[in-house]
């Protein structure tokens with residue numbers, strides 16, 4: 025199956041590598057292929073330059089966002105920085121039409137002034153926009169009415185999403201939300217292929233609000249566990 029991952033950050037790399045390992049033909053999207061391959065410095069999260077990573081993952085094809093989306097048979101994963109995702113995805117609406125878009129982005133604003141900052145080991149905690157009465161997932165769905173948007177993956181580090189058994193023997197919970205049941209089933213099937221056994225359907229896409237707002241709790245738990253840069257733990261809904 026041909027599957028696209030939009031995004032060259034750490035999360036996108038985790039999905040691209042896992043999908044290739046599972047036998048998918050993987051197309052990764054970026055703004056500017058030449059520019060991305062010309063980078064020589066690690067990104068802001070310390071990930072090595074993309075060209076270096078790609079050399080260790082032969083068979084993965086890097087394309088402009090629109091061409092990567094067009095190459096996918098059914099599933100496109102969105103790993104574009106949350107603040108810029110709606111604009112970037114709207115520009116490729118035609119290439120995403122009819123496909124399932126699994127969105128794990130968080131609408132973080134990194135540089136912001138606030139009266140009551142939350143100092144973290146890596147700077148002030150970013151703020152969410154939108155939040156509370158809207159979500160990035162819903163904004164993407166409104167911008168792409170011909171695409172089936174599913175919010176998922178967002179409550180975990182993506183390295184854990186693609187390898188759930190690395191934490192607690194895989195005994196933890198992943199969520200999906202969206203307005204298209206067939207797209208949620210495709211997402212659940214993909215998660216099952218990653219190794220997930222407990223995938224909880226939260227219902228309509230409006231539930232993306234809670235999933236995105238959980239980002240602060242995810243960081244807080246990570247700090248509580250002494251894991252400053254991305255927490256490797258699971259959350260389980262006990263019932």
Ligand SMILES: NC(=O)c1ccc[n+]([C@@H]2O[C@H](COP(=O)([O-])OP(=O)(O)OC[C@H]3O[C@@H](n4cnc5c(N)ncnc54)[C@H](OP(=O)(O)O)[C@@H]3O)[C@@H](O)[C@H]2O)c1
Nearest residue numbers: 031032033035036054055103104105106108129130181182
């Ligand atoms: N990493 C995780 O484990 C994780 C977990 C949960 C949620 N998230 C959220 O998921 C999203 C992606 O995270 P990530 O770590 O995989 O990658 P990231 O470093 O946050 O984002 C990288 C991608 O965003 C694109 N991008 C940045 N600015 C852009 C702009 N102005 N216009 C268009 N595209 C732009 C980059 O394009 P280029 O390729 O052209 O540079 C790159 O492909 C973020 O919102 C993050 O908060 C991440």
